[in-house]
Amino acid sequence: MDATFRLWRSEPGGAGALTDYKTPVSEGMVVLDAVHRIQAEQAPDLAVRWNCKAGKCGSCSAEINGKPRLMCMTRLSTLDLNKPVIVEPMKTFPLIKDLVTDVSWNFSVKKTIQKFKPRQPDAPDGTWRMAQKDIDRVQEHRKCIECFLCQDVCHVLRDHGKHDEFIGPRFLLYAAQLEMNPLDTADRLHDLKDKHNIGYCNITKCCTAVCPEHIKITDNAIIPLKERVVDRFYDPVTRLLRMFK
Amino acid sequence: MWRCVHLYGPTVERTPGFVIVNWFIYSKGAFMQVIRLTAAPHGFGETVRRDNWWTTPLLVFVVFSSFIVYATWAAFQNAHYEYGPYLSPFYAPVLWGDSAHAWFGPQPTWWPALLPFSPALLILPFPGLFRFTCYYYRGAYYKAFWADPPACSVGEPRKRYLGENSFPLILQNVHRYFFYIACIFVVLLSYDVWLALWFPDGAGGTEFGIGVGTLVLLVNVVLIASYTFGCHSGRHIFGGRNDEVSKSPLLSACYDCTSSLNRRHMLFAWCSLFSVAFADIYVRLCSMGIWSDWRIL
Numbered sequence: 001m002d003a004t005f006r007l008w009r010s011e012p013g014g015a016g017a018l019t020d021y022k023t024p025v026s027e028g029m030v031v032l033d034a035v036h037r038i039q040a041e042q043a044p045d046l047a048v049r050w051n052c053k054a055g056k057c058g059s060c061s062a063e064i065n066g067k068p069r070l071m072c073m074t075r076l077s078t079l080d081l082n083k084p085v086i087v088e089p090m091k092t093f094p095l096i097k098d099l100v101t102d103v104s105w106n107f108s109v110k111k112t113i114q115k116f117k118p119r120q121p122d123a124p125d126g127t128w129r130m131a132q133k134d135i136d137r138v139q140e141h142r143k144c145i146e147c148f149l150c151q152d153v154c155h156v157l158r159d160h161g162k163h164d165e166f167i168g169p170r171f172l173l174y175a176a177q178l179e180m181n182p183l184d185t186a187d188r189l190h191d192l193k194d195k196h197n198i199g200y201c202n203i204t205k206c207c208t209a210v211c212p213e214h215i216k217i218t219d220n221a222i223i224p225l226k227e228r229v230v231d232r233f234y235d236p237v238t239r240l241l242r243m244f245k
Numbered sequence: 246m247w248r249c250v251h252l253y254g255p256t257v258e259r260t261p262g263f264v265i266v267n268w269f270i271y272s273k274g275a276f277m278q279v280i281r282l283t284a285a286p287h288g289f290g291e292t293v294r295r296d297n298w299w300t301t302p303l304l305v306f307v308v309f310s311s312f313i314v315y316a317t318w319a320a321f322q323n324a325h326y327e328y329g330p331y332l333s334p335f336y337a338p339v340l341w342g343d344s345a346h347a348w349f350g351p352q353p354t355w356w357p358a359l360l361p362f363s364p365a366l367l368i369l370p371f372p373g374l375f376r377f378t379c380y381y382y383r384g385a386y387y388k389a390f391w392a393d394p395p396a397c398s399v400g401e402p403r404k405r406y407l408g409e410n411s412f413p414l415i416l417q418n419v420h421r422y423f424f425y426i427a428c429i430f431v432v433l434l435s436y437d438v439w440l441a442l443w444f445p446d447g448a449g450g451t452e453f454g455i456g457v458g459t460l461v462l463l464v465n466v467v468l469i470a471s472y473t474f475g476c477h478s479g480r481h482i483f484g485g486r487n488d489e490v491s492k493s494p495l496l497s498a499c500y501d502c503t504s505s506l507n508r509r510h511m512l513f514a515w516c517s518l519f520s521v522a523f524a525d526i527y528v529r530l531c532s533m534g535i536w537s538d539w540r541i542l
Contacts, residue, residue: 063293063398065293065294065295066292066293066294066295066398067294067397067398068398080295083295086293088293130489131489131491131492133490133491133497134488134489134490134491137490153397153398155393155394155397155401156406156408158398159394159400159401159406160401160404160406162406180488181488182488182489184488197408197410199408199409199410199411199415200406200408200409200410201408201409202383202384202387202393202408202409202414203380203381203383203384203387204384204387204388204393204394204397205384206394206397206398209397210397218384219477219507219508219510223380223477223481224477224480224481224485226418227421227477227478227481227485227486228481228486230418230421231481231486234415234418234419235418235421
């Protein structure tokens with residue numbers, strides 16, 4: 001059968017529009033397969049970023065029928081092919097061309113987060129001892145493939161454009177990964193409160209909903225960090241207890 | 246380093262369904278390039294989504310509003326909140342009031358004459374504020390009542406945004422204190438279930454029994470406890486704040502339990518909301534003689 005794909009087409013620095021392409025589809029295809037077929041047969045100048053086609057590189061992030069998703073992990077069987085399938089670039093980041101956006105802002109944000117700073121080694125041979133249970137907690141955070149779909153859907157960035165003030169769910173997850181690591185000794189809470197403005201997050205869980213790795217970003221990273229910030233800056237009892245420690 | 250510094254000016258170009266805006270890129274101290282961004286739809290409710298994204302926020306709005314209206318009405322009734330050994334959870338514990346359950350006797354003399362008295366008015370603010378500041382409910386009512394956002398990747402009605410970074414929403418950080426109070430309420434409601442096992446025997450004493458009302462109150466307290474102990478703040482207090490929670494076996498066990506409940510926090514938030522309202526309705530209708538309580542034992 002044929003299906004219609006309505007793709008965003010644009011020129012660098014120029015305006016864009018949605019353009020319809022009709023292409024044959026078959027069982028087992030994903031959106032990226034269809035986009036590749038369109039690129040091969042009808043639109044050789046179509047820009048689309050992709051790499052692994054297995055949901056592990058995070059390159060083919062886009063918005064499919066308005067929802068941020070990986071093109072390579074969106075099966076056509078999950079979409080209504082009686083209507084055109086709308087494929088657009090991520091809207092939180094500057095557009096380069098067609099379906100490709102400039103996500104370099106994310107890499108500059110990552111540099112603002114304090115690096116991992118391990119404690120002194122536990123053993124004379126320079127090694128550390130950790131319980132598996134404590135490491136399991138941060139292993140979930142390490143599953144992130146940096147597709148930036150969570151950044152794309154976060155309304156603080158998407159609708160309010162707080163790129164200068166807020167680091168977004170991806171980097172709150174990264175901060176949690178470091179902050180909750182049993183070996184780490186760096187203190188990121190002050191930055192999280194004042195520089196990275198974790199308070200902007202209002203827990204709508206959109207980031208969790210779009211994560212292709214099914215990381216519980218809000219429950220297991222952002223809220224634990226928010227609670228640590230409360231411990232440090234807002235809770236008078238924990239502040240008092242800290243004075244006596 | 247590249248940094249997006251400013252959204253330039255008003256809309257400069259429109260195509261159907263899209264807003265195109267200019268976007269500055271700042272590089273090495275100078276504006277280097279202007280490129281175009283397909284900005285997210287900015288109008289309220291604008292989206293390319295085709296699913297019925299509005300159903301969940303609408304459902305949340307209707308259910309929460311209904312609950313608030315009913316709970317407020319029930320709290321001001323000051324009547325039909327007990328039946329036999331049963332006590333409505335909206336009124337538990339009865340500190341002062343015309344009830345055999347009252348801890349300190351009838352309405353206190355210091356109560357302002359202009360203010361209608363009801364034992365529930367002294368109680369309901371605490372569990373109410375526990376839910377109001379709950380992380381799950383916050384996310385739900387920010388969407389349903391404030392449209393901030395109405396749903397994921399759906400346009401918002403306003404540009405200005407402060408989040409929980411400043412007053413008044415920064416006060417949500419008080420949640421952990423309402424968690425402590427909510428834990429006390431779980432104990433008190435559990436005690437009410439115990440009292441609901443002892444029915445008047447007709448000779449001035451009491452006898453053990455189980456009625457449908459007992460089960461209603463029991464299910465309610467189980468759901469409220471599951472909701473309370475799955476609280477995100479509780480999870481943090483019961484071990485989450487430690488990077489090496491495994492070093493304390495007791496904390497580790499607590500953290501596992503609360504994490505297990507936390508995974509179903511939304512489910513328990515809804516179920517306990519319904520159960521607490523139903524428990525009040527059950528006691529109220531039995532007290533009014535509309536429903537009859539069936540004794541199982």
